Amino acid sequence: xxxxxxxxxxxxxxxxxxxxxxxxxxxxxxxxxxxxxxxxxxxxxxxxxxxxxxxxxxxxxxxxxxxxxxxxxxxxxxxxxxxxxxxxxxxxxxxxxxxxxxxxxxxxxxxxxxxxxxxxxxxxxxxxxxxxxxxx
Numbered sequence: 001x002x003x004x005x006x007x008x009x010x011x012x013x014x015x016x017x018x019x020x021x022x023x024x025x026x027x028x029x030x031x032x033x034x035x036x037x038x039x040x041x042x043x044x045x046x047x048x049x050x051x052x053x054x055x056x057x058x059x060x061x062x063x064x065x066x067x068x069x070x071x072x073x074x075x076x077x078x079x080x081x082x083x084x085x086x087x088x089x090x091x092x093x094x095x096x097x098x099x100x101x102x103x104x105x106x107x108x109x110x111x112x113x114x115x116x117x118x119x120x121x122x123x124x125x126x127x128x129x130x131x132x133x134x135x136x
Contacts (some may be wrong), residue, residue: 007089020064034069066132067126075120076083078120082113082114082116082120083113089106090110092106093106
């Protein structure tokens with residue numbers, strides 16, 4: 001029975017590794033922008049694939065769109081973590097029962113959450129910083 005379960009687990013693991021690899025092996029015709037890049041619309045318009053220089057700019061637009069997508073996910077994840085840390089810190093302070101070490105622990109949770117909030121805001125501002133550095 002253990003061998004059958006092991007074989008099933010191995011087959012499901014291999015299927016989980018092979019199916020995404022086959023799906024990702026398909027060629028991509030072009031990238032589709034998921035974000036509004038209106039400030040650099042002359043470079044990132046949908047009909048901008050005309051010459052080699054514009055094609056290079058289109059690749060830059062696709063890379064910038066990827067940075068936007070990654071920072072959006074980082075922002076969402078960090079905001080969830082920040083919210084949980086603030087709730088946990090407040091709960092620790094409320095249930096401290098007069099113990100100063102628990103109040104300090106709760107306060108530290110809230111301070112770490114605020115540091116995480118600053119990192120999340122920085123991650124959200126990163127695409128603007130990148131656009132400023134590349135001059136777009």
